[in-house]
Amino acid sequence: MATARQRTDAARNRERIVAVARGLVDEGTPLQLNDVARRAGVGVGTVYRHFPTAEALLETVATTCLEDLVEHGEQALTDTDTRRALEGFLIRTVEAQVADASLSPVAAAPTDTLPRTTELKRSLLEIGSTLLDRARRAGVVRPDLAATDLVPLMCGIAYAAQVHSGAPTDRAATARRYLTTLLDGLRTPAPPG
Amino acid sequence: MATARQRTDAARNRERIVAVARGLVDEGTPLQLNDVARRAGVGVGTVYRHFPTAEALLETVATTCLEDLVEHGEQALTDTDTRRALEGFLIRTVEAQVADASLSPVAAAPTDTLPRTTELKRSLLEIGSTLLDRARRAGVVRPDLAATDLVPLMCGIAYAAQVHSGAPTDRAATARRYLTTLLDGLRTPAPPG
DNA sequence: CGGTTAAACGGATAGCCCATCCGCTTCAAT
DNA sequence: ATTGAAGCGGATGGGCTATCCGTTTAACCG
Numbered sequence: 001m002a003t004a005r006q007r008t009d010a011a012r013n014r015e016r017i018v019a020v021a022r023g024l025v026d027e028g029t030p031l032q033l034n035d036v037a038r039r040a041g042v043g044v045g046t047v048y049r050h051f052p053t054a055e056a057l058l059e060t061v062a063t064t065c066l067e068d069l070v071e072h073g074e075q076a077l078t079d080t081d082t083r084r085a086l087e088g089f090l091i092r093t094v095e096a097q098v099a100d101a102s103l104s105p106v107a108a109a110p111t112d113t114l115p116r117t118t119e120l121k122r123s124l125l126e127i128g129s130t131l132l133d134r135a136r137r138a139g140v141v142r143p144d145l146a147a148t149d150l151v152p153l154m155c156g157i158a159y160a161a162q163v164h165s166g167a168p169t170d171r172a173a174t175a176r177r178y179l180t181t182l183l184d185g186l187r188t189p190a191p192p193g
Numbered sequence: 194m195a196t197a198r199q200r201t202d203a204a205r206n207r208e209r210i211v212a213v214a215r216g217l218v219d220e221g222t223p224l225q226l227n228d229v230a231r232r233a234g235v236g237v238g239t240v241y242r243h244f245p246t247a248e249a250l251l252e253t254v255a256t257t258c259l260e261d262l263v264e265h266g267e268q269a270l271t272d273t274d275t276r277r278a279l280e281g282f283l284i285r286t287v288e289a290q291v292a293d294a295s296l297s298p299v300a301a302a303p304t305d306t307l308p309r310t311t312e313l314k315r316s317l318l319e320i321g322s323t324l325l326d327r328a329r330r331a332g333v334v335r336p337d338l339a340a341t342d343l344v345p346l347m348c349g350i351a352y353a354a355q356v357h358s359g360a361p362t363d364r365a366a367t368a369r370r371y372l373t374t375l376l377d378g379l380r381t382p383a384p385p386g
Numbered sequence: 387c388g389g390t391t392a393a394a395c396g397g398a399t400a401g402c403c404c405a406t407c408c409g410c411t412t413c414a415a416t
Numbered sequence: 417a418t419t420g421a422a423g424c425g426g427a428t429g430g431g432c433t434a435t436c437c438g439t440t441t442a443a444c445c446g
Contacts, residue, residue, distance in 0.1 A: 178342070
C-alpha cells in the first residue's frame with residue numbers, strides 16, 4: 001500500500017501560494033483566492049485544490065505563528081514565578097496578534113478547517129489552563145476566570161487596539177497598555193472600596 | 194424657497210426597509226440590500242436611494258440604540274458618585290452591544306456614513322470623557338487611560354464575549370464578567386506585589 | 387377635478403468575487 | 417518509451433453590490 005507519489009511541481013506551487021498569501025496578509029490585504037492565484041502564477045483551480053477555502057489558506061499562513069506561541073508557552077511552563085509565567089504568555093499572545101494579521105481571525109474562529117490548527121489551539125488552551133491553574137493555586141489570580149476565557153480576552157484586547165487606531169504604528173503600544181490594565185484586573189481582586 | 198415636498202410613499206417605504214433591517218439584525222442575519230428589498234416588497238433601487246450602502250442602513254438601525262446610550266450617559270452625569278457613574282455607563286455600553294448587533298460594528302467603524310451617527314458618537318465620547326475626568330480627579334481611576342480608550346475597550350469586551358460563545362444565550366453574562374475584570378483593572382493600580 | 391411636474395419607483399444589468407468542473411498536461415514509476 | 421494517475425488551468429455558473437434609466441405616482445395648482 002505505497003500511498004503517496006509526491007509530485008514536485010505540486011509542492012512548488014503550494015509554496016508559491018503560501019508565500020503570496022503571507023505577503024498579502026503582511027500588507028493587510030484580505031485574501032482573495034483568485035487574486036492569490038494570479039499573483040502566484042497558477043490557475044485558480046490549483047489554489048482551490050490545495051486550499052478548499054480562504055480560511056484554510058489563512059490557517060496555513062497562521063500555523064507558524066501558532067507554533068511559535070506554543071513553543072513560548074512551553075518555555076513559560078518552566079518558569080517558577082507563576083504570575084510572571086502567565087502574564088508573559090498572555091503578553092506574547094497579544095503581541096503576536098498585533099504583529100501577524102493572520103492570527104486573530106484564526107484564533108477567534110469557533111471552528112477550524114485544518115486538523116493541525118485544531119491541534120495547535122488545543123495545545124495553547126492546555127498550556128493556558130496549566131499556567132492559570134498554577135497562578136490561581138498561588139493565589140495571585142482572581143478565581144472567577146476559566147482557561148477558556150483567555151483566548152477570547154486576548155482576542156478582545158487585540159481587537160480593541162485595532163479599533164483604537166486604524167494605523168498599525170502604535171497598535172502594539174496600545175495593545176500593551178490595554179493588556180496591562182486587564183492584567184491588573186485579573187489579579188486577586190482588591191477590596192471593593 | 195419652499196424646499197421639500199414630502200412624499201408619503203417614500204416615507205412608508207423607508208420605514209418598511211428599516212423595519213425589515215431591524216428584524217434581520219435581530220436574528221443575526223447580515224444585511225444584504227437586495228434581500229432587504231425583496232423582503233420589504235420594494236425595488237432594489239428604492240433601498241439604494243434611501244441608503245446608499247449597507248453601512249448606512251445599519252447606522253440607521255443603530256441610531257435608536259445610540260440615542261438611548263446618550264440618554265443614559267446624561268443621567269450618569271448627574272450621579273455624584275464618580276466611579277459608579279463611570280462604571281454604570283460602561284456597563285450599559287457593553288450590555289447594549291450584546292443586546293443589539295447593529296451597535297458594535299457602528300461603534301467600531303473608524304468613519305461614519307451618516308452625520309447623525311457622527312454626532313451621536315461625538316456626544317458619547319464627550320460624556321465618557323467627562324465621566325472619566327471626574328473619576329480620575331477623584332482618584333478612583335488609573336491615570337494612564339484616555340477617553341478615546343473607552344469605546345475601543347468596550348468593543349473589545351463585547352467582541353471577547355462573542356468569541357467566547359457563539360450562542361448569544363450567556364453572552365450577556367460573559368460580557369459582564371469580562372467587564373467586571375477590566376473595571377477592577379481600571380481602578381487606581383494596586384501595589385505591584 | 388384634471389393637468390403638470392418632479393420625486394420616487396423598480397428591475398434589468400454591469401462588475402466583482404467565490405467556487406466548481408472537466409478536458410488537457412506533466413510527472414514518475416516501470 | 418509507455419502509461420496512468422496526479423495535477424493543472426481557466427471557462428463558467430451563481431450570488432451580491434451598486435447603478436442607471438424608462439415608467440409610475442404623489443403633490444400641487446389652476
